[in-house]
Amino acid sequence: MSIKPQATKHIKPHLANAEQQEALGFPGQLIDNWQEKVIDLLGEKVNGSRALQVAMDACMKCGACTDKCHYYQGTKDPNNMPVARQDLMRSVYKRHYTFTGKYLPWLVGAKELDADLLQQWYTYFHQCSQCRRCSVYCPVGIDTSEVSMAGRDILAQVGMGQKYANQVIGKVALKGNNLGLPGPALKDTLLGLEEDVLEDTGVAIRFPIDEAGADILLVTPSADFFAEPHVDGLIGYAKVLHQAGVSWTLSSQASEAANFGLFVGSEQHTREMALRIKVAAQDLGVKRLVFGECGHAWRVAQNHLKDLVQGLDFLDARYPIPQHIAEITHELWQQGTIRLDVTKNAQRCITFHDSCNVARASTLGKVKGGQYSIPRDLLKASCARYVEMPSHTTQQTTLCCGGGGGLLTDELMELRIKGAAARMNAFDEVIKQHQVTHMVAMCAICKSQFSTIFPEFGHAFDSVLSLHQVVGDALDLTSSL
Numbered sequence: 001m002s003i004k005p006q007a008t009k010h011i012k013p014h015l016a017n018a019e020q021q022e023a024l025g026f027p028g029q030l031i032d033n034w035q036e037k038v039i040d041l042l043g044e045k046v047n048g049s050r051a052l053q054v055a056m057d058a059c060m061k062c063g064a065c066t067d068k069c070h071y072y073q074g075t076k077d078p079n080n081m082p083v084a085r086q087d088l089m090r091s092v093y094k095r096h097y098t099f100t101g102k103y104l105p106w107l108v109g110a111k112e113l114d115a116d117l118l119q120q121w122y123t124y125f126h127q128c129s130q131c132r133r134c135s136v137y138c139p140v141g142i143d144t145s146e147v148s149m150a151g152r153d154i155l156a157q158v159g160m161g162q163k164y165a166n167q168v169i170g171k172v173a174l175k176g177n178n179l180g181l182p183g184p185a186l187k188d189t190l191l192g193l194e195e196d197v198l199e200d201t202g203v204a205i206r207f208p209i210d211e212a213g214a215d216i217l218l219v220t221p222s223a224d225f226f227a228e229p230h231v232d233g234l235i236g237y238a239k240v241l242h243q244a245g246v247s248w249t250l251s252s253q254a255s256e257a258a259n260f261g262l263f264v265g266s267e268q269h270t271r272e273m274a275l276r277i278k279v280a281a282q283d284l285g286v287k288r289l290v291f292g293e294c295g296h297a298w299r300v301a302q303n304h305l306k307d308l309v310q311g312l313d314f315l316d317a318r319y320p321i322p323q324h325i326a327e328i329t330h331e332l333w334q335q336g337t338i339r340l341d342v343t344k345n346a347q348r349c350i351t352f353h354d355s356c357n358v359a360r361a362s363t364l365g366k367v368k369g370g371q372y373s374i375p376r377d378l379l380k381a382s383c384a385r386y387v388e389m390p391s392h393t394t395q396q397t398t399l400c401c402g403g404g405g406g407l408l409t410d411e412l413m414e415l416r417i418k419g420a421a422a423r424m425n426a427f428d429e430v431i432k433q434h435q436v437t438h439m440v441a442m443c444a445i446c447k448s449q450f451s452t453i454f455p456e457f458g459h460a461f462d463s464v465l466s467l468h469q470v471v472g473d474a475l476d477l478t479s480s481l
């Protein structure tokens with residue numbers, strides 16, 4: 001299919017207003033000397049990041065990445081080809097930081113940064129979900145997500161921050177979570193869940209919060225407290241931990257696992273968001289730190305948390321620091337501490353969507369490829385009818401849901417739908433061939449995105465399930481009755 005230049009030029013997120021910008025220490029509006037400042041910041045970023053240096057210097061224009069981005073596949077806008085997205089930054093870098101670019105700019109595609117190019121940065125760095133799929137196909141390992149993260153941070157620093165992500169960072173700082181839900185509202189919600197689960201199962205399962213002295217602090221995405229199907233995942237975690245007899249607690253201070261600092265590429269805000277989790281763990285005196293089903297949260301937690309917060313030495317070193325809830329559930333199942341019964345999911349035929357940030361930016365467990373095998377082991381032990389989507393859309397080459405990387409906002413809906421089309425085609429294939437009824441995910445953003453856009457593709461909004469929902473439904477709770 002032919003390319004459609006500028007097909008998505010009109011799609012961009014709302015700019016953060018002055019109040020939202022200034023709350024994070026950024027200028028309230030575009031500064032007068034933005035051109036000079038962007039160029040200075042670009043030089044600093046490239047000098048400080050090996051990955052960005054590679055992206056600026058090593059591209060051979062081989063073309064291997066051009067059709068690998070789900071946004072390019074769905075929109076055909078050439079600026080959504082990963083190499084072209086990088087070129088938006090590389091052209092300015094070459095103009096100002098390379099000999100050839102300074103004196104023979106036409107030879108290397110070097111460009112001066114003007115107002116139009118600045119707008120293209122804002123538009124197309126916000127049409128990248130930072131999923132890293134393109135990097136899998138790049139022979140020199142260029143990671144476009146590093147480019148879009150750096151671009152967004154530079155934009156915020158000259159007064160062009162994104163409203164959605166910056167607003168969330170402010171809410172998390174003030175209230176502890178994405179929604180600005182205060183502690184008492186969370187406690188009420190959790191009490192309601194205890195009543196619901198007792199009614200459904202006949203088992204008194206607790207959802208403890210702010211309980212000092214618990215062994216585990218569980219940090220979940222705030223969507224787990226109220227959204228569907230996320231809350232069913234939270235119920236699943238609680239059932240597993242109850243069945244295993246583990247002492248655990250949630251925290252009203254750290255009631256958001258997702259780290260939106262990553263979305264805007266800001267090390268400072270990523271660090272501040274991470275620190276509140278360390279403080280909550282210290283205040284509660286827990287021994288272990290565990291993360292719920294959130295891809296971006298796990299990417300930051302596993303790769304950067306210890307460095308960001310300057311150590312977590314007070315936690316029990318006999319356990320991984322931090323740990324993912326799926327690792328714990330898998331271990332408990334392998335040890336026989338919990339039992340799973342496939343007959344309890346007999347009405348379902350499921351497939352699994354590997355979330356980008358777990359599949360390509362982090363790992364699970366001690367075995368290579370655990371991020372692929374652990375969720376599949378749990379799902380196959382919980383449901384007899386399990387089907388894989390086509391192999392070029394799973395595991396390392398999984399497709400983004402279309403809403404990751406800080407793009408899960410209404411004004412980007414057209415992009416989100418077009419970006420999800422590739423995943424929906426793969427889902428349709430297994431529905432037709434195997435009568436699959438549900439797609440399972442283990443990332444809060446994937447779940448929110450799919451439950452919103454499924455109806456656009458003719459699927460019920462509740463055809464997406466949480467991993468721990470399927471596991472929790474299969475769990476044999478009889479030994480505690």
Ligand code: SF4
Pocket residue numbers: 068069070071080081082085127128129130131132133134135144145148400
């Ligand atoms: S990181 Fe993902 S969204 Fe960004 S350009 Fe690469 S494939 Fe596209």
Ligand code: SF4
Pocket residue numbers: 058059060061062063064065066082083137138139140141142
């Ligand atoms: S695959 Fe890598 S080297 Fe090839 S065009 Fe894309 S970014 Fe450049």
